[in-house]
Amino acid sequence: MLSRLAARIAVIAASITCFFPAVSQATLNVFACEPEWAALASEIGGDRLTIYSATTSMQDPHHIQARPSLIAKARRADLLVCTGAELETGWLPLLLRKANNGDIQPGKPGYFMAADYVDMLEVPVKVDRSHGDVHASGNPHIHTDARNMLPVAAALVQHLKTLDSENAEYYSNRYDAFRTVWEAKLEEWKQRAMPLEDVNIVAHHNFWPYMNRWLGLIQVDTLEPLPGVTPSSSHLAAVKKHVAERGVSVIIRVGYANERPANWMSSQTGLPVVTLPASVDFHSGQKLDEWYDTLITSMINRPQ
Amino acid sequence: MKLQFNSRPVVQAVAASAMAFNAVSAYADEDIDSLKKQLSDYEERLQQLEQDRDATTTTHLTNPARKQVKGNAFNPAISVILDGVYASYQNDPEDYALPGFALGGEAELAPEGFSLGHSEITLSNNIDDKFFGQLTIAIVEHENELEVELEEAFFETLALGHGFSIRGGRFYSAIGYLNQQHPHAWDFQDAPLVYRGMFGKQYYDDGLRASFITPTDVFFELGAEGFAGRKYPAGGEHSGAGVWTAFANVGGDIGVSHSWQAGVSYWNGDEIEREYGGHAHGGAAETPFFEGKSSIAGLNAIYKWAPNGNYREQNLKLQFEYFSRDEDGTLTMLTDAPPFETSTLDSKQDGWYAQARWKFMRNWAASVRYDMLDSDNTGSDVDVLDEAGLVTNGHTPKRVSVAAEWVPSEFSRIRLQYNRDDSYQVSDDQVYLQYTFSIGAHGAHAF
Known part of the structure; x- marks a missing residue:
């Protein structure tokens, strides 16, 4: 029975391979x-x-x-x-x-x-x-x-x-x-990003530690209490307090994340929200360096 | 560290008091004030630095010897499923029946009140560069007896090439859609009625599977399985493959937000000896026993939607399955001693369910399901068929289910489910409150 079955599969597979x-x-x-x-x-x-x-x-x-x-x-x-x-x-x-x-x-x-x-x-x-x-x-x-x-x-x-x-x-x-x-x-990016050195930020998700190290940004806090955990109102209140104490200048949201927590924090603190795309828009033909350009430009030209 | 700084005022104070004799105290006071201010500035900065350092070392430690090889580095991935349910019924769950379908396998309802479902332990890993292996053990309690069930123990080839793969050992058959998933991955606490009626919840056995994926942009998979045929709904001893199956699945994406899959499958056993679940009728226990041939044909369709293909925040899943079973043979009512009542059996059964699960927020989902079964069973002795539960008396088993889920993370889920159950002639209201937790390795779930 098994061998007959195997033979049958082989025939089916072979005929399909011929079609493609x-x-x-x-x-x-x-x-x-x-x-x-x-x-x-x-x-x-x-x-x-x-x-x-x-x-x-x-x-x-x-x-x-x-x-x-x-x-x-x-x-x-x-x-x-x-x-x-x-x-x-x-x-x-x-x-x-x-x-x-x-x-x-x-x-x-x-x-x-x-x-x-x-x-x-x-x-x-x-x-x-x-x-x-x-x-x-x-x-x-x-x-x-x-x-x-x-x-x-x-x-x-x-x-x-x-x-x-x-x-x-x-x-x-x-x-x-x-x-x-x-x-x-x-x-070139190093020169352009000089004004970003020691700028305090709050991130939605802990997505940016490598960018922070590269550009000299200081991440004071994240809106998510723990990586991948939905921001709770009590945690957001604590972040709000932290933001006031540490002189934060911008809230960063990664493009795919829910925008509500960042918008709430912005309305409470008056800080601007900068939405940074998580990656290159490869499907629309964007190039790798264009994405990094976007990151730095968005940060430099953030609403004050 | 503070000592260093604290020694300074002492020195300054001595110097200052010495200077006081020289009647230039006004100048000295000014000096001390400015030094004091400087000092308190330093202390503030030091405190800030200490705070920052603590924050870095506790939660953001940078790169400590990441190439370290530990003794357990080759341990398989381990995941544990904890599952428990509180069940409430209006009718006695012991009375449960599906007219037109004789029940067996694990078709029974969860016990009333608190009970544990399947507590599962899964070990899996790549064996070498050519094989993958997995072992799943379920620990279940049946009528106060603790049972260890070997649910899966299989190997699978990784590198056969040309799109082929072989799996061998014990595993869930690839027939249908839900059958391959572990119950903790289901969207409802209980199996669809058609799975309960035909497979006694789920079908697995010992055997071999061969599958082939075509080199095309559209996903197209073909496969076949040969099984020993010892497990329900088959049974008995067979020298070769007691059961064989064949399946085909096709699927793809529509844009970035929509995905679909459709499948057909076939299950066949020519000489099966199936023992159903026994029950007592206020006297001698009777167990229906079927001998003959059985075949099941199924089709399924799955559709999923998530905005931008980002399943995290929101998604929708629609699921439909249909099975039809054809059986021919003899039915015997086994009791303690012969003579046994017997009848020929010509059975045609079918059933379907359709369900939708909508995850409307990151941590919340709602589901709805509709089940329906139908059958046409005939035989030489209708009384025997009736005792086995194969006579419907015009009743069509149906069920409507709704469920709400709270999903705090990928690893935890609390579910509240309500069934309006018309499986048999007396309608039942069934409520389940279920928890499912997963510990350990990140178990990936199939589409």
């Missing part, structure tokens, strides 16, 4: 968990990559569903580029198991986690969910510091060269060009 002729292997299929990695991969891989971003900048990457469409994309991926540090722990492991794709499993060249290549901030001493949605490896939002893109890009180009050795020189050249441009950009 193999997709041209001219390019590598890249499955990026977040749009910033899609944008970075595109900087280095250019037209040799077909890039799919599993999330948009309007989605909270902690809370994604392992949808059929994502399984279908992961099934065909040659390279997975994600943040790691447990950011995608609620959906990526399941996606990897469901995708029936051996090339993108942990340990393979097709499995790339950006957080493996940067120094993590806020690594907890004690991991306990009473502290909210904490990550044992540290705060996962590493992309908010533009400097982190250099070590990640350096590691990514190695993976691309391994997976597609034919185009190794192409990737090397693009990486070198990217590094030169990026170093100049970093200098």
